[in-house]
Amino acid sequence: xxxxxxxxxxxxxxxxxxxxxxxxxxxxxxxxxxxxxxxxxxxxxxxxxxxxxxxxxxxxxxxxxxxxxxxxxxxxxxxxxxxxxxxxxxxxxxxxxxxxxxxxxxxxxxxxxxxxxxxxxxxxxxxxxxxxxxxxxxxxxxxxxxxxxxxxxxxxxxxxxxxxxxxxxxxxxxxxxxxxxxxxxxxxxxxxxxxxxxxxxxxxxxxxxxxxxxxxxxxxxxxxxxxxxxxxxxxxxxxxxxxxxxxxxxxxxxxxxxxxxxxxxxxxxxxxxxxxxxxxxxxxxxxxxxxxxxxxxxxxxxxxxxxxxxxxxxxxxxxxxxxxxxxxxxxxxxxxxxxxxxxxxxxxxxxxxxxxxxxxxxxxxxxxxxxxxxxxxxxxxxxxxxxxxxxxxxxxxxxxxxxxxxxxxxxxxxxxxxxxxxxxxxxxxxxxxxxxxxxxxxxxxxxxxxxxxxxxxxxxxxxxxxxxxxxxxxxxxxxxxxxxxxxxxxxxxxxxxxxxxxxxxxxxxxxx
Amino acid sequence: xxxxxxxxxxxxxxxxxxxxxxxxxxxxxxxxxxxxxxxxxxxxxxxxxxxxxxxxxxxxxxxxxxxxxxxxxxxxxxxxxxxxxxxxxxxxxxxxxxxxxxxxxxxxxxxxxxxxxxxxxxxxxxxxxxxxxxxxxxxxxxxxxxxxxxxxxxxxxxxxxxxxxxxxxxxxxxxxxxxxxxxxxxxxxxxxxxxxxxxxxxxxxxxxxxxxxxxxxxxxxxxxxxxxxxxxxxxxxxxxxxxxxxxxxxxxxxxxxxxxxxxxxxxxxxxxxxxxxxxxxxxxxxxxxxxxxxxxxxxxxxxxxxxxxxxxxxxxxxxxxxxxxxxxxxxxxxxxxxxxxxxxxxxxxxxxxxxxxxxxxxxxxxxxxxxxxxxxxxxxxxxxxxxxxxxxxxxxxxxxxxxxxxxxxxxxxxxxxxxxxxxxxxxxxxxxxxxxxxxxxxxxx
Numbered sequence: 001x002x003x004x005x006x007x008x009x010x011x012x013x014x015x016x017x018x019x020x021x022x023x024x025x026x027x028x029x030x031x032x033x034x035x036x037x038x039x040x041x042x043x044x045x046x047x048x049x050x051x052x053x054x055x056x057x058x059x060x061x062x063x064x065x066x067x068x069x070x071x072x073x074x075x076x077x078x079x080x081x082x083x084x085x086x087x088x089x090x091x092x093x094x095x096x097x098x099x100x101x102x103x104x105x106x107x108x109x110x111x112x113x114x115x116x117x118x119x120x121x122x123x124x125x126x127x128x129x130x131x132x133x134x135x136x137x138x139x140x141x142x143x144x145x146x147x148x149x150x151x152x153x154x155x156x157x158x159x160x161x162x163x164x165x166x167x168x169x170x171x172x173x174x175x176x177x178x179x180x181x182x183x184x185x186x187x188x189x190x191x192x193x194x195x196x197x198x199x200x201x202x203x204x205x206x207x208x209x210x211x212x213x214x215x216x217x218x219x220x221x222x223x224x225x226x227x228x229x230x231x232x233x234x235x236x237x238x239x240x241x242x243x244x245x246x247x248x249x250x251x252x253x254x255x256x257x258x259x260x261x262x263x264x265x266x267x268x269x270x271x272x273x274x275x276x277x278x279x280x281x282x283x284x285x286x287x288x289x290x291x292x293x294x295x296x297x298x299x300x301x302x303x304x305x306x307x308x309x310x311x312x313x314x315x316x317x318x319x320x321x322x323x324x325x326x327x328x329x330x331x332x333x334x335x336x337x338x339x340x341x342x343x344x345x346x347x348x349x350x351x352x353x354x355x356x357x358x359x360x361x362x363x364x365x366x367x368x369x370x371x372x373x374x375x376x377x378x379x380x381x382x383x384x385x386x387x388x389x390x391x392x393x394x395x396x397x398x399x400x401x402x403x404x405x406x407x408x409x410x411x412x413x414x415x416x417x418x419x420x421x422x423x424x425x426x427x428x429x430x431x432x433x434x435x436x437x438x439x440x441x442x443x444x445x446x447x448x449x450x451x452x453x454x455x456x457x458x459x460x461x462x463x464x465x466x467x468x469x470x471x472x473x474x475x476x477x478x479x480x481x482x483x484x485x486x487x488x489x490x491x492x493x494x495x496x497x498x499x500x501x502x503x504x505x506x507x508x509x510x511x512x
Numbered sequence: 513x514x515x516x517x518x519x520x521x522x523x524x525x526x527x528x529x530x531x532x533x534x535x536x537x538x539x540x541x542x543x544x545x546x547x548x549x550x551x552x553x554x555x556x557x558x559x560x561x562x563x564x565x566x567x568x569x570x571x572x573x574x575x576x577x578x579x580x581x582x583x584x585x586x587x588x589x590x591x592x593x594x595x596x597x598x599x600x601x602x603x604x605x606x607x608x609x610x611x612x613x614x615x616x617x618x619x620x621x622x623x624x625x626x627x628x629x630x631x632x633x634x635x636x637x638x639x640x641x642x643x644x645x646x647x648x649x650x651x652x653x654x655x656x657x658x659x660x661x662x663x664x665x666x667x668x669x670x671x672x673x674x675x676x677x678x679x680x681x682x683x684x685x686x687x688x689x690x691x692x693x694x695x696x697x698x699x700x701x702x703x704x705x706x707x708x709x710x711x712x713x714x715x716x717x718x719x720x721x722x723x724x725x726x727x728x729x730x731x732x733x734x735x736x737x738x739x740x741x742x743x744x745x746x747x748x749x750x751x752x753x754x755x756x757x758x759x760x761x762x763x764x765x766x767x768x769x770x771x772x773x774x775x776x777x778x779x780x781x782x783x784x785x786x787x788x789x790x791x792x793x794x795x796x797x798x799x800x801x802x803x804x805x806x807x808x809x810x811x812x813x814x815x816x817x818x819x820x821x822x823x824x825x826x827x828x829x830x831x832x833x834x835x836x837x838x839x840x841x842x843x844x845x846x847x848x849x850x851x852x853x854x855x856x857x858x859x860x861x862x863x864x865x866x867x868x869x870x871x872x873x874x875x876x877x878x879x880x881x882x883x884x885x886x887x888x889x890x891x892x893x894x895x896x897x898x899x900x901x902x903x904x905x906x907x908x909x910x911x912x913x914x915x916x917x918x919x920x921x922x923x924x925x926x927x928x929x930x931x932x933x934x935x936x937x938x939x940x941x942x943x944x945x946x947x948x949x950x951x952x953x954x955x956x957x
Contacts, residue, residue, distance in 0.1 A: 014677030
């Protein structure tokens with residue numbers, strides 16, 4: 001309005017430079033302004049401004065919306081999680097107990113509950129950084145979460161998108177996660193999806209995508225892999241060989257096994273130890289190549305210490321499924337490992353067997369390799385191999401290790417540390433019992449600090465339903481307790497949180 | 513009443529305490545937990561040799577803990593409180609000596625307080641009265657003189673500001689504003705000092721800053737002019753002028769006719785200030801009298817905010833209002849009972865209604881900075897980068913919210929109309945709580 005603009009113009013440059021002249025008005029505002037003493041330059045400006053500022057403030061009219069209302073979110077069948085669950089989530093998103101967020105998301109999704117609305121933005125934001133949680137997050141945000149995510153491009157991962165669209169337009173991480181997921185549910189269709197874009201993928205992406213093929217690998221993948229065996233990229237060809245090696249009946253595997261039979265034999269003399277005998281051709285790499293088998297050339301750094309023959313043998317062994325040898329020679333894994341160790345090429349066998357066993361995730365072989373290195377002081381320990389054991393085997397081996405009266409807890413420790421999924425009630429009890437026994441008696445030993453450090457991890461996997469039993473009854477009266485109380489407290493706190501979060505979810509389930 | 517975990521978390525002095533409290537809310541951390549009708553107690557093993565003894569008087573609630581923490585309530589108090597809310601099955605027993613002792617001491621204090629109140633109500637003799645009156649007069653005359661001197665300086669400063677032009681304000685240093693504010697604090701005019709301090713941010717606030725600065729500066733001038741002729745104003749307007757300048761009314765000096773008994777619904781809370789002084793604003797709505805009230809709580813470091821009014825509850829209680837032409841500020845005098853309910857509130861059904869009220873209130877008290885604004889049936893919408901509440905007539909009320917809060921409101925509504933409660937300052941609404949799908953959700957905690 002004109003009067004305000006006049007006042008403002010004077011105020012900007014100052015009354016010293018510009019005198020305020022007000023237009024007269026025939027209304028109440030005008031008569032109010034007429035009372036102002038204009039001989040006082042500053043005073044009259046400030047007075048007029050105070051009147052006009054209030055006048056304008058009282059007359060503010062909000063603008064009309066130029067757009068129509070957003071589409072209303074449809075109703076949700078899933079029930080809203082309880083207030084307590086919302087708080088658990090908020091706590092985890094703030095960073096406390098964050099390691100159990102995947103467990104919480106899984107439990108929510110199983111109970112068909114959805115996240116309370118006010119927590120959706122923070123959870124959707126969390127998925128921006130934690131890409132591996134996105135699928136789980138999308139499962140619990142409900143209709144409301146999807147509705148919300150559709151309005152923020154950053155959150156599009158939580159909207160129901162066609163797999164095809166994600167595959168064609170998603171980020172590298174998203175696509176890898178999609179492939180991983182699809183391979184677990186429908187390997188065949190996944191391969192067809194992959195072939196739609198395969199020629200356009202970069203070599204780096206082809207390698208990354210092929211790595212996901214290890215999930216749900218079957219002979220139906222062979223034609224595709226055979227074609228990729230002639231890829232122009234060295235890295236891709238290497239990845240394909242590893243996959244084909246995982247298929248014992250593939251053409252590639254069979255040809256390689258044939259060649260191996262020509263140069264290896266298992267010899268058990270009447271007296272003395274069994275041994276794998278090796279007769280290598282003069283140039284084994286050329287020999288393999290002439291038989292249409294490509295293997296890696298030794299890296300320059302390795303060529304100093306490893307001869308071409310040892311290298312070629314190691315490569316061959318790594319590309320043959322370990323189970324093949326057990327079957328072919330009718331020997332147990334440990335017998336074969338020992339016989340390899342007696343050979344003049346023992347290092348090639350040791351490295352080759354480990355690589356193959358890890359790829360095949362063959363529990364018997366892994367177990368034998370770990371046992372072999374653990375019982376022979378000359379061997380470097382292979383404890384990290386246990387991480388490749390399936391959960392059921394870890395469970396059984398841990399229980400065995402804890403069962404014998406004489407056994408110390410530390411023999412089970414590597415297995416327990418590798419066992420990163422829900423533990424059975426039986427194992428949960430056995431571990432806690434054995435740690436309590438450890439605290440209760442005996443001098444400190446080197447495994448104690450490892451156990452103390454592991455307690456918090458154990459709290460993630462022991463059965464939360466056994467909370468009452470596992471959280472109480474610790475030997476607080478023991479002499480060594482002061483060294484343990486911190487670790488045990490962390491164990492109890494995390495376990496209690498897990499118990500609470502499951503309880504909040506199941507109470508809501510029962511009440512609705 | 514039954515407390516909810518959310519209400520307890522709201523008692524935490526800061527986020528770190530809330531977190532620590534939550535991690536202590538597990539049975540394994542506590543020994544000898546017990547409760548009776550009035551209190552709950554327990555022992556928590558800390559880093560020391562002896563466990564900390566924590567007791568909560570649930571009738572207030574009030575906390576006592578033997579830990580050395582300066583925070584209040586401490587994490588043990590919060591943890592124990594959360595524990596009993598999560599596991600309400602703790603059986604009733606008699607309080608151990610250490611807990612009973614504290615509770616008894618509280619009873620004694622309460623007794624002494626009520627005796628003191630009784631005594632104060634008795635008529636003192638004439639001599640005492642005269643002495644008190646003369647002391648009081650002297651004090652208030654001293655202060656009056658200080659304020660007058662401060663106001664004189666402020667007026668000169670304001671006049672200089674417009675003489676040389678507001679355009680120059682953008683180049684002024686921080687000290688330029690701060691010195692004037694400090695001078696006003698010395699003059700015991702805290703209200704003015706705060707307003708001057710706020711001016712310093714305006715030149716950097718983007719588009720329209722000059723208009724904003726002029727409005728604020730002229731409002732200060734209006735306040736000075738009103739004070740010059742304060743004797744000619746009504747008693748209520750005198751109170752508004754004095755409060756805006758920085759006088760405080762003592763709660764026990766408020767006239768008894770300002771008492772209002774009603775069922776007060778707690779619409780929302782927000783706390784400002786971090787380090788030095790925390791101020792919590794609790795907005796209430798009287799169900800029967802259909803009026804708003806604002807209860808302020810203050811906490812210096814080491815003190816806790818009053819733990820009596822929880823958002824989302826209805827409290828049959830007596831409030832006493834501070835004098836004003838548009839009385840909002842009030843103090844809680846007596847609470848009879850509390851229930852969890854927010855039924856019976858009726859907010860503004862259109863932005864027109866809100867703005868008409870705001871204009872009326874400006875006429876009553878031009879220095880009031882914000883009015884309580886419950887908006888019925890508004891749809892939160894994003895327009896460009898900003899967030900608005902769209903009323904039933906399609907008008908947009910600007911929301912003062914960061915992006916997370918904006919998305920939170922959107923999530924709560926799902927495109928449906930919801931109730932948003934906030935503070936309306938004439939230009940935009942600061943959202944404090946929302947009511948959607950039968951649930952009350954606090955937005956500023």
